[in-house]
Amino acid sequence: MEVKVRFYGQFRLLVESGKITLHIDPPATLLDLINHLCQQYGDKMKRMLIREDTGKPRLKPEVHIAVKGKSWDFTSDLVALNEVLGENDREIEVFFIPPLQGGK
Amino acid sequence: MALVKELKAEKEDVWIPSVCNICYSNCTIRARRVDGVLVKIEGHPEAANAGGGGRICAKGQSGIMLLYDPNRVNYPLKRTNPEKGIGIDPGWQRISWDEALDTLAAKLKEARQKDPRSITLTFSAVDTLSFGFTAAWWMALNYFSNWWVSGAGPHCGNGEHAMAAILHGAIHTQVDYDHCNYLLMFGCGAGAGMYYNATASMRWIADAKVRGMKVVVLDPLLSTPAERADEWIPIKPGTDGYVALSMINLLVNEYNLYDAEHLKTHTNAPYLIKKNGKYMRDRETSKPLVWDAGEGKAKTYDDPTIKDFALTGTYGVDGETCCPGFQALKDHVKKYTPEGAASISGVPAGTIRRITKEFGEAARIGSSIEIEGHKLPHRPVGVLYFKGAQAHKHTLWTAMALSLLPEIVGAADTPGSLLGSNPRCLGYPETGLPRWEPIEGPDGLLIAGSWIGPPPSALSEVKVPENISLQEISPLSVLGTGQPFTLLDPAKYGLKYTPEVLLMTGCNVIMTHTEIPKVAEAIKRFPFVASLSLHLDEVTEFADLILPEASYLERYDLPQPPTLAGYHNSAILKEWLTSLRQPIVEPLYERKPRHEIIFHLLDKLDLWQDFAATYNMVAQLREPYLLDPNKRYTWTEILDLTLKSHFGEDHNLEWFKKNGVIKWKKKPEESYWKHFMKLRVPIYFEWFVDLRERTEEVLRQLTYGEELDFSDLQPLPDWGPCASHEEKRPGFDLYAFYYRVPTHTFSSTYNNAWLDDLGQIDPTVYNLVMNEDYGKKKGLKEGDWVWIESMYGGRTKGKLHLTQGVHPECLAIANCGGHWSKYLPIASQPEKGSCFEWLMKLDPKCVDWTVQNWDLCVKVKVDKA
Structure with missing residues (x-):
């Protein structure tokens, strides 16, 4: 499955191109994608995305992830990110955006 | 006679529904247009409970004079005088829109190539455009990094907003005027055409007073709200917090007027506190412990076997002495006597004792009321405070003390009491959108479900500031205010980029920040300044380029959804309301709506995709109404998709243009969410201890760290002088x-x-x-x-x-x-x-x-x- 990942806001300072394309074997979850990004961009990406000092790992308050109109933020622990990305899609876009204003 | 009749029939005479923007309350209006001329503005009768309460204040009616003010700026202008300063005429020269947009786009492009953060955007809380729109173009242009909200810090309510988030899951608070019997106001303009819900709250408070609600105002000035109150109590500026602490002391230590059941169920009052100020935690789970008085042993706060939460006393757990948070509060406030408060504030000790007793007794602790089949605690008292009380050196302490006052008598998010505005929205029934609600954070404490940026909580991060506002080091603040410091000395503040462009919209920061000559000097540090303006005011003396903006009476907008912040004008009770702002007249002269100007810039800078992706998220658009990032839309097309996404296919832009307003029932589960969700709030702000430690760690990395005082970050408030x-x-x-x-x-x-x-x-x-x-x-x-x-x-x-x-x-x-x-x-x-x-x-x-x-x-x- 082709996953186009677009980064907005301060994520662009880390991933300068703003968008990357990954190939992940389906069925892939959002957590798989996050792990993939952490491997590719190292500790700095992990520090931008994940907070591990709160009992259970969760997205950081500075992160908002959107896929097809659904979104996840720090209110979701990482287990909740086991949602399968685009089960029937060959191509999907995932957006990483700082949380300007929330609401789920 | 027949001819006259015919002519009259041809004469245009229409009422158009829209939304005011003379202040930030977003009252729903209708405007009469006769032969293309706006002749009258009044409250929209359909918005009887919210959105202005069906009426409009004098400021709202005066919108006509804004539209037709002969001193409005009507054409793009460029500066010809290179010298900038207070009172120095820029030597404006009229130019074409093409030249203006090309000039600005070139400057922005150049700045973005260096670093998008070199662009600073200013904004005013008064300027209530759709937050989705504003957030999206800011994200596209400068990564939502550097912004400067006019009046933030000096005139906005950073302390109240933080406490509203932490205790009520909202951005500010109102009172349940339908059921409240006793209202204390400290330096706040509610009910007098100011504060939030400006017009509606005038009616709410007036009606409540007719019903018998007593209003007591503590303020140095016999202000408009004080004139209308039952009692005005003059107080010295900056001493409100001391009076509040002495009132808490009387309630918990002398009058025994506190809501034990509320404190046990809805707050962290029973959590055990160690001598170091932190929670006593369970060794295995790390969860905070409480003392079960029923079994005489410590248990985790969420243990279902707890028979009775202890609120007072001291206990030995794991070899350490600890006490419930409530006991810590009781001990802490003992030093704040009414006599001490009198000597500091000028409010007589007898008066403090009397109003405390009135307040505590009016809370009717233990009583309940039935609302739509739900039996809920009835605590008909409220405490409102805003700029007057908190615009002082120890804002946080004052805000904590004034916020704890209603909390300890259980007057929080329950009928009659102080309510968050609006922490929980379950959405329009047909779509479930827009939607937000508070969630459970660490240690069972509430985190606001919607906020501007990350809401203040135990999860808040402290970072070395990279933005000119320095906000990253103060995560409790909703709006950063350090801009003049960093602009005047970027090397000292370690800016990794040079400020290049200041793009101003709807604000006059020269007159609303602080020391005017220094703020002027800070603005001069930007090599290029452009302003989208209604008037040529004091801050535009420093601009290189003026783009004449259409006023709220000449443009479309959706000022309320989807943000919590934008839901100011929804009532706290009974119903939700959304209304469309639409042009009463087409933009006059060469004025352009901000949306049109920004979209031209996004086109020129090839940033449309970034705008669309952010807007989809912030505006809560859902399939099939998502913006396609590869397609260019007009603003009215975006509004049409937004409205349909939230209110269904039938409620499109055309429907709103005709009807103006959509309303739906607000449920008790939304207004009084506390009784329908298992969340606690702090009366002991334990996570401030950790926040202070993390802040001080960052301060040590900064050359200017010693200049920033964070010593007020402590779990219980004190009072300190200005x-x-x-x-x-x-x-x-x-x-x-x-x-x-x-x-x-x-x-x-x-x-x-x-x-x-x-x-x-x-x-x-x-x-x-x-x-x-x-x-x-x-x-x-x-x-x-x-x-x-x-x-x-x-x-x-x-x-x-x-x-x-x-x-x-x-x-x-x-x-x-x-x-x-x-x-x-x-x-x-x-x-x-x-x-x-x-x-x-x-x-x-x-x-x-x-x-x-x-x-x-x-x-x-x-x-x-």
Whole structure:
């Protein structure tokens, strides 16, 4: 499955191109994608995305992830990110955006 | 006769529904247009409960004068005079829109190539465009990094907003006026055409008073809300927190008037606190422990077997002595006696005792009420506070104390009490959108479900600041206010980029931040300044380019959804409301709506995709109404998709243009969410201990770290003096403070001819308000012109109004008068008020850095001019 990942806001300072394309074997979850990004961009990406000092790992308050109109933020622990990305899609876009204003 | 009838029939005479924007309350209006001319604005009758309560204030009616003000800027202009300074004419020259947009796009492109953060965007809280739109173009242009909200810190409510988030899951609070019987207000304009829900709350409070609600106002000034109250209690500026702490002390230690059941069920009052100020935690799970008085042992706070949460006493757990948070509060406030409060605040101890008893008894602790089949605790008391109380050196402590006062009697998010506005929205029934609700954070404590950026919580991060506002180091603040510091000395503050472009929209930061000459100098540091403007005001003296903006009466917008912040105008009870802002007339002259200007820029900078992706998220668009990032839309097309996404296919833009307003029932589960969700709030702010430790760790990395004081980050509030309380030099014997009047909105309305007429009727609008006994003692009389010299050296001039309606030790200065731009011929007349900011000092010591709030009271000496 082709996953186009677009980064907005301060994520662009880390991933300068703003968008990357990954190939992940389906069925892939959002957590798989996050792990993939952490491997590719190292500790700095992990520090931008994940907070591990709160009992259970969760997205950081500075992160908002959107896929097809659904979104996840720090209110979701990482287990909740086991949602399968685009089960029937060959191509999907995932957006990483700082949380300007929330609401789920 | 027949001919006359025919002509009348052809005459256009229509009422158009829309939304006001003369202040930030977003009241729903309808406007009468006759033959293409706006002739009347009034409240929309369909918005009877919210959105203005079916009425509109004098400011709202005066929108006509904004639309047709002959001093509006109507054409793009460029600067010809390279010299910039206060009072220096820019030498404006008219240019075409093409030249203006090309110039601005080129400057922005150049800046973005260096670093998008080199662009700073200013904004005003008054300027209520769709937050989705604003957030999206800011994200596209500068990564939502550097922004400067006019009035933030000096005039906004960073302390109240933080407490509203932490205790109520909202951005501000209101009172359940339908059921409240006793309202205390500290330095707040509710019910008098100010504060939130400006027009609707006038009616809510008036109706509640007819029903029997007692209103007591503590304020140095007999302000408009105080005039209407049952009782006005003059208080010295900056001492509200002391009075609140002494009231808490009386309630919990003397009168035994606190809601134990509420504290046990809905707060962290039973959590055990160790001597180091932190929770006693379970060794295995790390969860906070409580003491089960039923079984005489410690258990985790969420243990279902707990028989009775202990609120008082001391206990030994794992070899350590600890006590419940409530006991810690009781012990902590003992030193705040009414007599001590009287000596600091000037409010007699007997008065403090009386109003505390009235407040505690009016809370009817233990009573309940049935609302739509739900039996809920009935706590009919509220405490509202805003700028007057919190614009002081120890903002956070004051906000904590004033927020705890209702919390300990259980008057929080329950019928009759203080309510978050609006923490929980389950959405329009057909779609479930927009939707947000508080969630459970660490240790079972609430985190606001919607906020501007990450809401303050135990998860809040502290970072080395990279933005010019320095906000990253103060996560409790909703709006950063450090801009002039960093702009004047970027090397000291470690900026990794050079500020290149300032793009201003809807604000006048020169008159609404702090020490005017320094703020002016800070703005001059930007090599290029552009402004989307309604008028050529004081800040535009520093602009290189002016783009004439359409007013709210000449454009489309959706000011309420999807943000919590934008839901100001929804009622706290009964119903939700969304209304469409639409043009009453097409933009006059060459004015353009902001959306059109920004979309031109996004096109030129190839940033449309970034805009669309952010808008989809912030505006909560859902399939099939998501914006396609590869497609270009008009603003009305985006509005159509947004409305359909939230309210269903039938409620499209055309429907809203005709009907204006959509309403749906607000459920008890939304207004009184506390009883339908298992979340607790702190009465002991334990996570502030950790936040302070993390903040100090960051401060040690900064060359300027020692200048920023975060010592107020502690789990329970204290009281501390402002610099003005410690100024003892001869002659400096008056506390000057800033207050708001219902006649004007910050600095933005002073050139409005109708409001100017109205302002001249009320002697507290344009004059310096001084106690007449003080005036007589100094040989001053009504109408005298005086010079005011601040303890910091700043000076301004004004005309005196002598009255008994102000504290004898105070001098009150209204809003942001004293304009000087020659392009504002009404506002710049000499008798149109004074600007408080001339008295301020750009000094880190004048800021409460925990919430980035400025201290707005200074000692002054007054001399006849």
